[in-house]
Amino acid sequence: MPPTPELAELARLHGVDTHYTTDLGHRVDTGPDTLRAVLAALGVDAATPAGVRAALAERRHALTARLLPPVVVLRSGRPRPGLSVPPGTAIRVRTEDGRTHRVGSLGKELADFPVGRHTLHATRGGRSEAVPLLIAPERLPGPAHRGWGFLVQLYSLLSRRSWGMGDLGDLAGLARWAGGLGADFIQLNPLHAYVPGPMPDPSPYRPGSRRYADPMNLRIETVPEYAALAPGDRETAARLTAGAARLRDDVLDGDLIDRAAVRDLKLRALELLHRVPLGPGRSAAYRQYVAGEGPGLDDYATWCALAEVHGPRWRSWPAGLRSPGGTGIAAARRDLADRIEFHRRVAWLVDDQLAEAQRAATGAGMAIGLMHDLAVGVDPEGADAWSFQSCLAQGMTVGCPPDDFNPHGQDWGQPPWRPDALAEAGYGPFAEVLRGTLRRSGALRLDHIMGLFRLWWIPDGAGPGQGTYVRYDHEALLGVLALEAHRAGSLVIGEDLGTVERGVREELADRGILGTSVLRFEYLGGPEQRSGPLPPERWRGDCLATLTTHDLPSTAAWLEGAHVRLHERLGLLGEPLEQAAVSAASERAAWLAELDRLGALGPGSGTVPGREALGLHRFLALTPAKLLGVWLPDTVGDRRPQNLPGTADEYPNWRLPVADPDGRPLTLEDLAGHEGPRAVAELYRDLSGAPDGPGACRPGAAPDDGLSDEPR
Secondary structure, three states: OOHHHHHHHHHHHHOEEEEEEOOOEEEEOOOHHHHHHHHHHOOOOOOOOHHHHHHHHHHHHHHHHOOOOOOOOEEEOOOOEEEEEEEOEEEEEOOOOOOOOOOOOOOOHHOOOOOEEEEEEEEOOOOOOOEEEEEEEEOOOOOOOOEEEEEEOHHHHHOOOOOOOOOOOHHHHHHHHHOOOOOEEEEOOOOEEEEOOOOOOOOOOOOOOEEEOOHOOHHHHHHHHHOOOOOOHHHHHHHHHHHHHHHHHHHHHHOOOOOHHHHHHHHHHHHHHHHHOOOOHHHHHHHHHHHHHOHHHHHHHHHHHHHHHHHOOOHHHHHHHHHOOOOOOOHHHHHHHHHHHHHHHHHHHHHHHHHHHHHHHHHHHOEEEEEEOOOOOOOOOHHHHOOHHHHEOOOOOEEEEOOOOOOOOEEEEEEEEOHHHHEEEEEHHHHHHHHHHHOOEEEEOOHHHHHHOEEEEEEEOOOHOOEEEEEOOOHHHHHHHHHHHHOOOOEEEOOOOOOOOOHHHHHHHOOOOOEEHHHHHOOOOOOOOOOOOOOOOOOOOOOOEEEEOOOOOOHHHHHOHHHHHHHHHHHOOOOOHHHHHHHHHHHHHHHHHHHHOOOOOOOOOOOOHHHHHHHHHHHHHHHOEEEEEHHHHHHHOOOOOOOOOOOOOOOOOOOOOOOOOOOOOHHHHHHHHHHHHHHHHHOOEEEOOOOOOOOOOOOOOOOOOOOOOOOO
């Protein structure tokens, strides 16, 4: 049954949608049980008709009782329509430099304040309110020039020095080599910290914290304190290094990447390094880092220390420890002071190596450098869920509704931000998460950026299709994002694939946020009636364009139809094998015909990645896309996806090293000597004229192989 008019109105006033439109244009109504469950997660009692009436009256009163909203976020020079205060209200602004200014209204005067974080005061009839005033840049600048870069899952890229998975030392080496080929960026998987303990889900998109990177990413031997280990500890470190070599060799011999084993070895090595006193310069740098991070780092390190004692599931901890303000936290911080210090210092070590990797990238001539990825949410038992629990909706997870890509919908098992609580907190938690990832980047990719407009909430125990969209103040969230990116000097790219509401892409483009275009999704006609590939001149320019992603078949697999056979073997096909194979062949033939029409197919060649794959890259070069992304495994003919949505144990998601067409793992050293990456780089050499800068590979010059740890 449809919801009553009162329940529907109550939902609307709290930003809860009562229906949505699918990616194929169909309207789907939300059931009243879902609405009541979502409202309950927002602290609203809608269980009975009387409760609904009372909640409606309370909400209407709350929307008119305040002088100011909880936070005001504006774009520089652009007044926000509808923003006002009652007549007779005195308004003043205290800017972040400490000066106070009186203003006459909340109109253009307010939007003319400088970009930054200020405080807005309102006084009327003995009442006074003060709220954050955030002025975001009117528009973020785009790339300095048209460029290209590699996309890679860092864990999958091992070198001969890795400890069983790719690390930040490998990333620095990759950056030096790729910069020598003329690349402008490296887009990475999220490097966020995992929840400690068993790792049943190795997905980098289900982190424990988005504010800090995982210690598994460290290159242990290049930590400066490693050279100062005491003799006995050095012997222990040598045994750990030998164990790491065995892990690496096992992966290169065909085993899967074992994050738990890598983490165990690295944490034991970090315990040894923690015994080494920091020298004066290092100590000063560490103190500066801790002071800059503030209480957020203390909370993260405290959670890590508590998880060592009580296990990683904080909801089962003693009651006084289940929040940062719990009654037992002060005593726990005293008792666990050394362990908290250990985790603070480890966070600093990771940050230090991230900085070195970004310096390696820009030093190699990259205009952007590292493009980090921000996951859409966090593990409900992780450090961020513990720290920010007052701003997260309990009893809810996020995902997406059924669509053409996944007819069953998806449940990502992560708690959503509560839009009301986030606003009351001045969007501080969101800004803190952004700063943690922007800190060492030249660009930031936001997974599922549509979540800044609305998120698909799924009540506990319900299926993905039984959720509904909850709306956020996207102007505020985009303003916070733009302000933090502006201060970090970073580009922003939004992953805007799937069910995208009308107007979202236009809003992002207006703010200078690039979108994401993937060849497999770019067609003429609507989703229900595709009429052929979208010609290159019809593609949008404000985007990062790629052939594929980590969630899609590799280009080699797609060209051969191998992805259809893989899906059939794992029971993922929604149609008979023969029909799926015919559809895939038809799709492929249409793209190859388009390449032929454009003259993008070069002469026949046995060079990996092959004539057709190179032709697809030529097609991307013909589009106006400002950035072009090259899936690194594609350049060597890897046929395996890194992640196969809809599977868990059926497929080794997030555990595969980069490999050749036969599945033999390739190291970073192998890639540096492989003809495939060089062939793709040659195609993109003239995107914006001849490459220039200290890392550019000019005709006749061999690029730096990038494998030395020494800065250039």
